[in-house]
Amino acid sequence: MAASMHGTQTTANALLSIRKLRKSFAAIEVLKGIDLDIGRNQVVGFIGASGSGKSTLLRCINFLEEPTAGEIRLEGELIGFSDRGGKHTKLSSGEISRQRRQMAMVFQQFNLWPHKTALENVMEGPLIVQKAPKAEVEERAVGLLKKVGLEDRLHSYPSRLSGGQQQRVAIARALALQPKVMLFDEPTSALDPELVGDVLKVISQLAEEGMSMVIVTHEMHFAHQICDTVVFLDQGVIADIGPADHIFGGTTNKRTLEFLSRYLERNG
Amino acid sequence: MQSGYEWDFGVVLQYREVFLRAIGTTLALAVTIIICGMILGLVLYLLRANTWRPVYLLITAIVEVLRAVPPLVLLVWIYYCMPILTGLSLNGFQTGVLALSLYSAAFYSEIFRAGFQSIEKGQIEAAFSVGMTRTQILRRITGPLAFQRIFPPLVSQCVLVIKNTSLAGYIAVAEILYQGQQISIRTFRPLEVLTIVALIFLAIILPLTFLANVLEAKYRKKYFG
Numbered sequence: 214m215a216a217s218m219h220g221t222q223t224t225a226n227a228l229l230s231i232r233k234l235r236k237s238f239a240a241i242e243v244l245k246g247i248d249l250d251i252g253r254n255q256v257v258g259f260i261g262a263s264g265s266g267k268s269t270l271l272r273c274i275n276f277l278e279e280p281t282a283g284e285i286r287l288e289g290e291l292i293g294f295s296d297r298g299g300k301h302t303k304l305s306s307g308e309i310s311r312q313r314r315q316m317a318m319v320f321q322q323f324n325l326w327p328h329k330t331a332l333e334n335v336m337e338g339p340l341i342v343q344k345a346p347k348a349e350v351e352e353r354a355v356g357l358l359k360k361v362g363l364e365d366r367l368h369s370y371p372s373r374l375s376g377g378q379q380q381r382v383a384i385a386r387a388l389a390l391q392p393k394v395m396l397f398d399e400p401t402s403a404l405d406p407e408l409v410g411d412v413l414k415v416i417s418q419l420a421e422e423g424m425s426m427v428i429v430t431h432e433m434h435f436a437h438q439i440c441d442t443v444v445f446l447d448q449g450v451i452a453d454i455g456p457a458d459h460i461f462g463g464t465t466n467k468r469t470l471e472f473l474s475r476y477l478e479r480n481g
Numbered sequence: 482m483q484s485g486y487e488w489d490f491g492v493v494l495q496y497r498e499v500f501l502r503a504i505g506t507t508l509a510l511a512v513t514i515i516i517c518g519m520i521l522g523l524v525l526y527l528l529r530a531n532t533w534r535p536v537y538l539l540i541t542a543i544v545e546v547l548r549a550v551p552p553l554v555l556l557v558w559i560y561y562c563m564p565i566l567t568g569l570s571l572n573g574f575q576t577g578v579l580a581l582s583l584y585s586a587a588f589y590s591e592i593f594r595a596g597f598q599s600i601e602k603g604q605i606e607a608a609f610s611v612g613m614t615r616t617q618i619l620r621r622i623t624g625p626l627a628f629q630r631i632f633p634p635l636v637s638q639c640v641l642v643i644k645n646t647s648l649a650g651y652i653a654v655a656e657i658l659y660q661g662q663q664i665s666i667r668t669f670r671p672l673e674v675l676t677i678v679a680l681i682f683l684a685i686i687l688p689l690t691f692l693a694n695v696l697e698a699k700y701r702k703k704y705f706g
Contacts, residue, residue, distance in 0.1 A: 327626070
């Protein structure tokens with residue numbers, strides 16, 4: 214099973230394990246104690262209303278947000294802090310960069326670098342961060358752009374690409390780092406409806422290949438299709454968790470059912 | 482022409498070698514000030530952006546004072562007062578470089594600030610998420626992006642620096658306007674001299690702004706089609 218039901222039972226070889234995670238912004242507590250294990254080769258979906266904390270949770274995982282309390286471990290390694298001597302001290306920015314490389318993020322707004330071509334966007338990480346040889350990086354980058362169906366747009370700047378194409382470049386950019394887990398933050402929310410399909414297709418393909426992924430999404434149908442486990446977040450806590458079929462079919466959790474019926478009303 | 486004034490550039494043009502040397506001095510001043518001013522401006526911006534509050538307040542105060550004081554006052558103050566206060570005295574050229582670099586650095590730092598602030602946070606987060614360090618992000622992402630956006634105001638500021646070099650004439654640096662005044666005293670031809678001075682500045686600045694416009698149009702077309 215992808216994630217332990219209540220996070221109390223530790224999966225010994227969990228890829229990601231999150232314990233008692235809290236995050237506050239000033240006086241507002243957005244995450245109020247999250248416990249979750251995510252296994253290798255699993256696809257975990259985070260669903261929930263805006264403000265439920267799902268994006269914040271994702272951003273805490275790769276330390277774009279610094280947790281207020283609790284801990285996140287990737288293959289047992291504490292993220293963002295050193296726990297030598299039982300005390301948590303923040304890691305140097307170089308150490309944090311090294312950890313981030315193992316978790317690639319895909320953003321809602323794509324966030325491609327506008328002064329670099331599609332190919333250069335994909336090559337930047339391996340070239341500058343991993344300092345891999347250029348010829349090798351380029352070959353791999355071309356392969357990745359082919360994989361996301363953009364082999365004919367290698368030298369286009371982001372401004373010349375549609376939203377869907379930009380997001381697929383962003384996915385290739387994330388894959389180029391050969392990450393242990395991919396983090397998707399509402400990857401299709403900023404896209405025109407007719408462009409959503411291409412992006413989802415790429416993500417589904419990654420799921421089939423066994424890539425470990427955490428996906429924050431509003432696409433319930435998609436979440437049902439590709440997620441092994443779905444986590445329903447409500448007001449900063451995990452309100453419901455289980456296999457996709459359970460959340461979208463068998464759950465008796467009142468808050469989940471309410472959320473899903475509101476979603477269905479809006480989206481037919 | 483009813484005024485009866487007879488223009489005579491011939492007398493003034495006898496001094497063309499003096500003008501040529503003055504052009505050299507002005508260009509040397511301008512280039513040095515632009516380089517020093519930009520570097521100092523970048524340092525001021527980085528100190529202001531990244532450190533704790535006392536440093537932030539100190540740097541902000543320095544920038545505000547440098548921006549508010551007339552550059553001529555700064556120049557005269559460094560030339561005459563600094564030796565009295567510190568025992569350190571600079572020649573005219575060095576004083577011009579120091580005063581006008583400080584003055585322009587305040588403006589450059591504000592331009593850099595505007596440029597870096599205009600970069601979307603997401604593009605920086607994307608760089609963090611691929612594991613880049615702060616230095617790598619500055620060099621590869623925010624630096625080039627900010628530079629493109631601030632290119633037009635940066636060129637304007639450089640034009641101002643070139644024109645402000647004429648203030649150094651006040652402390653007898655032999656730049657174009659100073660030499661022009663010397664020549665006009667000797668020839669009693671201030672109108673011709675000042676016209677030539679203006680033409681020289683135009684000849685220096687116009688190609689520069691033209692080149693800047695061409696470059697700007699080129700990168701706009703490249704990145705934003």
